[in-house]
Amino acid sequence: MSAESIQCHFQDPHTTLGDTMTDIAETLAKQQKEISIAEFFEKNKQILGFDSQTKSLITAVKEGVDNSLDACEEARILPDIYVELTETEKGEYKIVIEDNGPGIVKRQIANVFGRLLYGSRFHAIRQSRGQQGIGISAVVMYSQLTTGKPALIISKTKSEEVAHFVKLVLDIKRNRPDIIEEDFRIWDGKLHGTRIEVHVKGRYVAGKQSILEYLRATAIVNPHVQITFKDPNGGTISLPRVTEDLPKETIESKPHPEGIELGQFMSMAKASEHRKLTAFLVNEFSRVSPRVAKEICDAANVPENRSPKRMSLEEASSLLKAIGTVKIMAPKTDCLTPIGETLIRKGLRNVLEGLKPGYYAPPVSRSPSVYSGHPFLAEVGIVYGGQLPKDQQVEILRFGNRVPLLYQQGADVITKAITEVDWRRYGLEQRGGKGIPFGPAIILVHIASTQLPFTSEAKEAIANLDPIRDEIVRALRLCARNLKTHLGKKAKRSKTREKFDIVQILLPEIARKAASIVGKPVPDLGKTVTEIMNVVWIDDNIEYSKRRHKVAIRIHNYMSTGQKFNVHAVVPGKALDRKRIQPEPDSVNGDKLTWNLKRIPSTEIVTITFELVGLDQDEYSDTEIFISDINHASVIGAEPLPGDWDLDGTGQYSLFSFGDAADEDEVEEIEEDDDENGVDYDEQTEVISDEE
Amino acid sequence: MKNEERHHRAVDELYKIADDIYNQIDRGQIPKMSIPLRSKKNIQFAPRKGVWKYGSMHGVRSAKKMTGAYMLLRTMYMLEFIQGMVKDSKSSTLREMYYISEGWGNAKFGSQDESNNLAEDLEIVTTCMREDFKLRPEEDGARVIGNLTLEEMNRKGEKKKINLRDDVGDSGYGIPFNVEKDKITLLNTDAKFIIAIETGGMFDRLVENGFDEKYNAIILHLKGQPARSTRRFMKRLNEEMNLPVVVFTDGDPWSFRIFSSIAYGAIKTAHISEYLATPTAMYCGITTSDILNYDLPTDKLNPQDIKALESELTDPRFKDRFWKDEIELMLKIGKKAEQQALAKYGLDFVTDKYLPEKLTELGILQ
Numbered sequence A: 001m002s003a004e005s006i007q008c009h010f011q012d013p014h015t016t017l018g019d020t021m022t023d024i025a026e027t028l029a030k031q032q033k034e035i036s037i038a039e040f041f042e043k044n045k046q047i048l049g050f051d052s053q054t055k056s057l058i059t060a061v062k063e064g065v066d067n068s069l070d071a072c073e074e075a076r077i078l079p080d081i082y083v084e085l086t087e088t089e090k091g092e093y094k095i096v097i098e099d100n101g102p103g104i105v106k107r108q109i110a111n112v113f114g115r116l117l118y119g120s121r122f123h124a125i126r127q128s129r130g131q132q133g134i135g136i137s138a139v140v141m142y143s144q145l146t147t148g149k150p151a152l153i154i155s156k157t158k159s160e161e162v163a164h165f166v167k168l169v170l171d172i173k174r175n176r177p178d179i180i181e182e183d184f185r186i187w188d189g190k191l192h193g194t195r196i197e198v199h200v201k202g203r204y205v206a207g208k209q210s211i212l213e214y215l216r217a218t219a220i221v222n223p224h225v226q227i228t229f230k231d232p233n234g235g236t237i238s239l240p241r242v243t244e245d246l247p248k249e250t251i252e253s254k255p256h257p258e259g260i261e262l263g264q265f266m267s268m269a270k271a272s273e274h275r276k277l278t279a280f281l282v283n284e285f286s287r288v289s290p291r292v293a294k295e296i297c298d299a300a301n302v303p304e305n306r307s308p309k310r311m312s313l314e315e316a317s318s319l320l321k322a323i324g325t326v327k328i329m330a331p332k333t334d335c336l337t338p339i340g341e342t343l344i345r346k347g348l349r350n351v352l353e354g355l356k357p358g359y360y361a362p363p364v365s366r367s368p369s370v371y372s373g374h375p376f377l378a379e380v381g382i383v384y385g386g387q388l389p390k391d392q393q394v395e396i397l398r399f400g401n402r403v404p405l406l407y408q409q410g411a412d413v414i415t416k417a418i419t420e421v422d423w424r425r426y427g428l429e430q431r432g433g434k435g436i437p438f439g440p441a442i443i444l445v446h447i448a449s450t451q452l453p454f455t456s457e458a459k460e461a462i463a464n465l466d467p468i469r470d471e472i473v474r475a476l477r478l479c480a481r482n483l484k485t486h487l488g489k490k491a492k493r494s495k496t497r498e499k500f501d502i503v504q505i506l507l508p509e510i511a512r513k514a515a516s517i518v519g520k521p522v523p524d525l526g527k528t529v530t531e532i533m534n535v536v537w538i539d540d541n542i543e544y545s546k547r548r549h550k551v552a553i554r555i556h557n558y559m560s561t562g563q564k565f566n567v568h569a570v571v572p573g574k575a576l577d578r579k580r581i582q583p584e585p586d587s588v589n590g591d592k593l594t595w596n597l598k599r600i601p602s603t604e605i606v607t608i609t610f611e612l613v614g615l616d617q618d619e620y621s622d623t624e625i626f627i628s629d630i631n632h633a634s635v636i637g638a639e640p641l642p643g644d645w646d647l648d649g650t651g652q653y654s655l656f657s658f659g660d661a662a663d664e665d666e667v668e669e670i671e672e673d674d675d676e677n678g679v680d681y682d683e684q685t686e687v688i689s690d691e692e
Numbered sequence B: 001m002k003n004e005e006r007h008h009r010a011v012d013e014l015y016k017i018a019d020d021i022y023n024q025i026d027r028g029q030i031p032k033m034s035i036p037l038r039s040k041k042n043i044q045f046a047p048r049k050g051v052w053k054y055g056s057m058h059g060v061r062s063a064k065k066m067t068g069a070y071m072l073l074r075t076m077y078m079l080e081f082i083q084g085m086v087k088d089s090k091s092s093t094l095r096e097m098y099y100i101s102e103g104w105g106n107a108k109f110g111s112q113d114e115s116n117n118l119a120e121d122l123e124i125v126t127t128c129m130r131e132d133f134k135l136r137p138e139e140d141g142a143r144v145i146g147n148l149t150l151e152e153m154n155r156k157g158e159k160k161k162i163n164l165r166d167d168v169g170d171s172g173y174g175i176p177f178n179v180e181k182d183k184i185t186l187l188n189t190d191a192k193f194i195i196a197i198e199t200g201g202m203f204d205r206l207v208e209n210g211f212d213e214k215y216n217a218i219i220l221h222l223k224g225q226p227a228r229s230t231r232r233f234m235k236r237l238n239e240e241m242n243l244p245v246v247v248f249t250d251g252d253p254w255s256f257r258i259f260s261s262i263a264y265g266a267i268k269t270a271h272i273s274e275y276l277a278t279p280t281a282m283y284c285g286i287t288t289s290d291i292l293n294y295d296l297p298t299d300k301l302n303p304q305d306i307k308a309l310e311s312e313l314t315d316p317r318f319k320d321r322f323w324k325d326e327i328e329l330m331l332k333i334g335k336k337a338e339q340q341a342l343a344k345y346g347l348d349f350v351t352d353k354y355l356p357e358k359l360t361e362l363g364i365l366q
């Protein structure tokens, strides 16, 4: 059951029915007993996430904390959140959640906490954690159902002198707050904020799927938050603030026409104050210009000046069809707040809790797209290797609008998308190319949307809708491709490292011994060395001190002939110290640097150095190096220059904008070492040791 | 060829290898060696000799790859070591060489199998025998009992006559690593056949039951996969004294391989199959059919067993009807049996009933 349907069935009695219909409805109504929403939810607690003793505690905390974060972000306040659990009786806990948010004005307090479906976000097209107006009142309801105790709320806004104190229960039959006590309070030193206290039956657990895990995961994707948690065993855990930057402010927007449903379209039309269809389209939808509106009407064959109120069902549905055919700009991004690459990286590092990973694949933030008129975007980050456990399923971290999703992993679109990707192509194990892959990796996926389609009001899993799943799959593939490139590079490098060992250690010894056996002078190795290496080797070395990254790119020519080619690097242009680039690059274009190098003679080395100023150490850990004008198969440590290198003149070049190439079938690299000499004697697969 | 000559030819051949590597480097090439592939894909039946030998497929050991470079370096060290032994008139066991290689720095071996294998590689490339390199295996003490008289050269250089029934204890005569004519002369026997046995337990059973005297047999203990000297010894008895060889092993895939290395030639030593293999050797059992016919106690095949059987199905040496049927039947019933399983019917069953029946079937006994 979705939020909308609850609204229609229970909240909006003024449906626009025809007259004859009304008669029938009247008769029916006599036989119908009104079911209050509250009653409904009481009987279906699992829908709200109260289906077990342990889960109830987590859900209660989560609803409170989500609200606090929403309120703070909206008011542009750096959130400082306090959560406390005390076991007051066996199996009964007092939960306290306090924030430094904007507070709630007196007349709203009772409604917010004592009335289901009362919220400020229900109609807002904007990304927030809360979207239904159910969360906190459901907690109040559950609290009174299990313990019979009222909820206690204290809230103060900045402009008020004192705080308000309200003690209330929820009248389940009427879905109205029932205030037991109300008063003013002095709130020591608190300028603004809200504190709620409820008593809930439940069981406190630590570990997986626990309050602490939820709070930790929250902190990971909300590094601007500071959380203090007092657990029932008397321990205090602080999750400190990692950044002072609030997430970008989200802006309310109108619905995007693409994928909007007929019902919603009709009701918007009925409610519209515009008299012409085109005006309705332009003003009540985002991304519809007068020209686009006209195009839509033309394509649908509906007069432009038709009154939206009078529009027939057929007209409406051909307009929707037309919307599908007309090219409309993607929804505005400013109503969505992605976590962003840097924070995904930081977040992943926090999850690792000291385990050393091998590699952070550059995270991918997709640009927004639409489902049913709602903009959404997918983000993916992957950490791989190192000390992560190898032979178990990868760990999946799911987030919806920056809220960690702990339950219902199997039902979630994120899981579905992960199982759809053939991870074997990207270096993970996966039986039959389907299912959750195995290997040393953590995959983080975040979906941001103005309206996340949850599978239930408990907001535990995002529904498996095609457009959303497809976007996640794309993001996963792109990120996995970064991983694969890295692994490939690593494999290539370690193969070349072996060659170093061969030419530096083994070959000289072979030559010395052979010479001594045959009694001749040791031969010169130069030519044989380049024959064995036969590569240009590029590596980068980054040193960090005093907020400076000193980067050195070394290029060794181990080919048997001189080589002339170009080297390109992508660096954060803003941080680049232009006076300290050696040698002077031949072009600097925003984030992109290009050197047209002079010929490097066989066996010689050239070094390029530059410095970045003012970045955190882990904001820059790997230089993306590209090469051109040389056969890239003979270069180790750099990729061939991508085709769209020169297209982007804005300086906003992003490594991850190589388009959807990940969707295309990838061309497997040809193994360069396939010997013209035939079978490698020492790599015969057959074991012959069982004889003699 | 006299011994001295053999050693000098070996040194010459080894020199050629080093010289070849030297010249390749000197020309600026990546040094490499070509060696016949030692795998079941590369063995062929040599009709005139009646044994399986390496075919014409070669593999490359090249310094382009890590393993190849290591092996070439080890080769150089081993060449130098052998050169030294010939010069100083010393010899060493394979095990001793393995320990000596501990001091070879980067060229040291990871295991004795590796050094043994490299010695064999050199045999193949030079067409010498490892004895020519002054390398010998450890005595492995395969045992023989039966009415056979031979003359063995002892350490003092004196010829000593030994009857393998009367002059030995219950554990029998130990086969030395060198069984060539300069060391052992076969004199006479009244035995009608040799029965080669896989396990010590069964060897002892036959000895205790007096099987050799009762059936005029020479009983030989193979000790699992038989050493070169054991196979060579059987071959000499077979050829010089006209004694048929009967092989009696457990009924499992590994025992089938024991038989094939005796009768057809082992893959690992296919370069010298004509010295080692006895093409007329007969397999007595335990066969898969025995398991069924005698209703023997069994064990379930484990995954390695199954893999081994499947691999045998593609082994050219097991191509004939008999082996194909036996292997497929074993895969089908999923069971194997030990020689000792015959004890189900009492200690004498094997000598009183099983072997007489089977040997009659093979035409050894009338």
Ligand SMILES: Nc1ncnc2c1ncn2[C@@H]1O[C@H](COP(=O)(O)OP(=O)(O)OP(=O)(O)O)[C@@H](O)[C@H]1O
Residues within 6 Å of the ligand: A063, A067, A068, A071, A099, A101, A102, A103, A104, A112, A118, A119, A120, A121, A122, A129, A130, A131, A132, A133, A134, A135, A136, A137, A138, A194
């Ligand atoms: N700590 C708080 N500070 C300020 N306002 C709050 C706070 N908690 C709740 N509110 C207000 O109360 C409303 C109702 O909260 P509630 O949790 O019931 O619904 P919601 O957050 O809008 O949606 P959802 O059901 O998805 O959680 C919110 O929309 C918000 O306007």
Ligand SMILES: [Mg+2]
Residues within 6 Å of the ligand: A063, A066, A067, A129, A130, A131, A133, A134, A135, A136
């Ligand atoms: Mg809420």
